Structure formats: structure tokens, C-alpha cells
Amino acid sequence: MLEAKIQDESRQGEAFAPFAADPNTYAKKFYIESYGCAMNFSDSEIVASILQEKGFGATRNSEEADLILVNTCSIREKAEQTVRKRLTEFRKLKDARPGTLVGVLGCMAERLKSKLLEEEKLVDMVVGPDAYRTLPGLIEEAESGQKAVNVLLSREETYADIAPVRLDSNGITAFVSIMRGCNNMCSFCVVPFTRGRERSRDAQSIVAECRELFEKGYKEVTLLGQNVDSYYFTPEGKNEKPITFAELLEMVALVSPELRVRFSTSHPKDITDDVLHTMAKYENICKCIHLPVQSGSSRILQLMNRTYTREWYIAKVNRIREIMPDCSITSDVITGFCSETEDDHLETISIMEYSKYDISYMYFYSVRPGTLAHRRYEDDVPLEVKKRRLAEVVEVQNRLSKESYRNDIGKTFKVLIEGNSKRSEHDWAGRNSQNKVVVFPKGNHAYQKGDYVMVKVKDATQATLLGDIVA
Numbered sequence: 358m359l360e361a362k363i364q365d366e367s368r369q370g371e372a373f374a375p376f377a378a379d380p381n382t383y384a385k386k387f388y389i390e391s392y393g394c395a396m397n398f399s400d401s402e403i404v405a406s407i408l409q410e411k412g413f414g415a416t417r418n419s420e421e422a423d424l425i426l427v428n429t430c431s432i433r434e435k436a437e438q439t440v441r442k443r444l445t446e447f448r449k450l451k452d453a454r455p456g457t458l459v460g461v462l463g464c465m466a467e468r469l470k471s472k473l474l475e476e477e478k479l480v481d482m483v484v485g486p487d488a489y490r491t492l493p494g495l496i497e498e499a500e501s502g503q504k505a506v507n508v509l510l511s512r513e514e515t516y517a518d519i520a521p522v523r524l525d526s527n528g529i530t531a532f533v534s535i536m537r538g539c540n541n542m543c544s545f546c547v548v549p550f551t552r553g554r555e556r557s558r559d560a561q562s563i564v565a566e567c568r569e570l571f572e573k574g575y576k577e578v579t580l581l582g583q584n585v586d587s588y589y590f591t592p593e594g595k596n597e598k599p600i601t602f603a604e605l606l607e608m609v610a611l612v613s614p615e616l617r618v619r620f621s622t623s624h625p626k627d628i629t630d631d632v633l634h635t636m637a638k639y640e641n642i643c644k645c646i647h648l649p650v651q652s653g654s655s656r657i658l659q660l661m662n663r664t665y666t667r668e669w670y671i672a673k674v675n676r677i678r679e680i681m682p683d684c685s686i687t688s689d690v691i692t693g694f695c696s697e698t699e700d701d702h703l704e705t706i707s708i709m710e711y712s713k714y715d716i717s718y719m720y721f722y723s724v725r726p727g728t729l730a731h732r733r734y735e736d737d738v739p740l741e742v743k744k745r746r747l748a749e750v751v752e753v754q755n756r757l758s759k760e761s762y763r764n765d766i767g768k769t770f771k772v773l774i775e776g777n778s779k780r781s782e783h784d785w786a787g788r789n790s791q792n793k794v795v796v797f798p799k800g801n802h803a804y805q806k807g808d809y810v811m812v813k814v815k816d817a818t819q820a821t822l823l824g825d826i827v828a
Contacts, residue, residue, distance in 0.1 A: 393430025
């Protein structure tokens, strides 16, 4: 879990290399950095698989790479600035090492293809989220000196048949993509334009991937989608009934009671009682729901095109607490959206207080070109007001997080050991069902990474539970 704090940019870029592949066995080497959401990191694993099939091995060192790829995020302006800075650095590396190719993948690809290729000449190729299968051909084009571009969006592509290469994996947890795209058209969001319309992946291929992961020793999967609750797959053949997200959750949970199942992200308008009851039924479906609120004001929610009201959201929180009293709820919050008043801001704070989020990811609004908000509304909240409101929201969330973690002192949780604590090799670190990080001494116990262990919490910080192993 991340500590609640001001976050005005996407997750930092991270370089990846496959968990179990020697790059020296390949004729050429690629280096990849990913920015933004978990879906981007999952996509990078698909790209790695495609490249390995074509003779490229991963490297952690960009200076020895024949191919440098940046998987980008457009969700906020600061994220794009960060990516642009990295591309400038890679361009210098390319100048010093002729023959190296630099490419942009993902959400910035379609939106900024002309600028990146022609005006700024930062990259050799631009590849959209639905065009990764064409990478080998695009690489050949770029090697011949042409500018290689494919940003076409698809109504069918799910990469269901591609086995992702698990990048920098701990061998215990893994992402599994279950759908792509989004139909919600929130007025502030670029995702429908950069990732296209919703399409759900074949349920059997999802279950097969999860089963294969478990057989390889993985103990936890996170099912990914822009809006997992709208998952809806209709198998081919007569008399085949559609599979909903609740049914998919159950199918994955039944792979093994030893395989934990998480998912992200839920949309308040779509999460159903069937999903909640399925979560409650299976111990190995983790009791944590990421339920972005964005704003606590019904007026602002309407301008955001979130298609629910403040009252609807509160009723959904109540329903979650009723069916699963021990369920953790986390959220996303945007401050300073177009025309937001102090009263709107106070309503956001009050809904946070009511929902008692364990963690929130908090940002001030930045205009995204091409979105409905960009075309229709004036970005009229001054930057200093946005930042001040964000600071107030962060202060509230820090207090809520601290209270939530302190309330767990004295409780005993089942924890999946993910590896050594970052601070000491003498301590284990893992997470409980509520997705809270738990750190505890190894002692003389014979536990290993990937084991489940019962831990009694004796202390807590704002973002970590501290405890001891109990019998």
C-alpha cells in the first residue's frame, strides 16, 4: 500500500526485466519503462512476451539496449511531462549509440504521435495499446529509417492468447487483464479515447492463466480492467449464457483456496450485490474494494459524468459494510474540478469522513485535451486553490488512514508473505486480505516467501501494520 499523500502525477516509471529469462541468450536486447496504472504494467508484460518471441531479451540497462520502449500515461499533465523528460534523455543516448531505436507505447501514443515523431523527433516509433502484435513489423520499418506508427484502436483485441512475461516478478503476485477499454466517458478522462471501447476477454482463458500461475507457485492474482464490474463475456455456441464479473470471480476463486484473488477498479454505478455476496462467500477473495468517488458533490459528479449521486455512492458504501463489515474501501479523489466551490469541496471531505477510506489516491484537476471537460467547461479554479484544497483532502485522508491502521492493533490476520521487509532482511513483509502491508520478524520460524502465516498486530504506522507470528 502507498502512504496517503499528495499525488499529482502517475506512478513513477520503472524499468523491468523478466523474472526468469537470461537476456544473453537473445540476439538483441530491449529495455522498457512503464508509467501510470496497473494496466500499463500488465501491458508491458504482454509486449515483453511478443518481443521475446521475436528474439529480443530484456535488459535492466538502457545503455546496452537495441530497443528502448516507454509505456506511457496521459491521465495527468505531470505524467506526460515526466515521460517527455525521459524521452529526451533516451534521445541523447540514441545519439551517442546510433542504431538504437526508441519507441512510445500506450496512452500518449495516439494523442501525441505527430509531435513525438515529427515536431520533436524524440522517437522512432509510436504504438497504441491495441497494436502491440504489430511491434515486430514496426521495428523492421524503424530499422530501415522510416517512422513507424500504429495507433489504431480495436473493438476485439484482448491479447487473450498471449502468455505475459512476468516482469521483475516476486514470483508470488501477478496481474491478469480481464478486459480492455472503457465505455463510461467521464468528462475528465482520456482513457476511452486512448484505449477504446470496452471488450471482455474470454473467461476460460482468464481462468487458465490464473491456474497456470498457481501451478508455477504464484499465490495471488489481481484481475485488471478500467471497470471490472462491467465485465460481460458471451461464449461462442448455442445456449451459452453470458458470464458476469461475479461469476468470473467465483471461477477464479475455485482454481484453489490457496490462490488469493484481488481486482481493480470498480465503478460505483456498476458494482453489484452479486459481486459483494461472491466476495463474502469465498475466503480467498480479498476483502478490499477500490471504489473511486472523485467528488462528494452531486453537482460536480454530474459535470464529471460519473452517472451517480452523492446519495447513491453513500448507499453503495453502506451495502458493502452490511455484507462485508471487514471490507477495506479505498478511493480516488480529484480537487478543483471545473466550477468547484468551497461547499462542493466540503462535501468531498464529508464523504471521505463518512466512507472512512483506508487509502486514497488524491490529485488536483488538470485539463486533458480532447475530453468533454476540455471542450465544454472552463478550468476556472485557480491553481493555488486546487493545491490548497488538495492539501486539506490529504490531511483528512492521513488522519483516516492512521485511525484505520491503529484500529487493527490487537487483531490477528492471515498474511501472505511476499518477501523481505524493505528495511530489514530479518523481517518479512506481506499483505492481509484488506490489502494492508504487514511487517513482522522472521524469528526462528521455517516460513518462506509464498507461505500464509497468522500475524497478530501489536503496533501501526499510517501505512504499515507491525506484528508477530502467532500459532
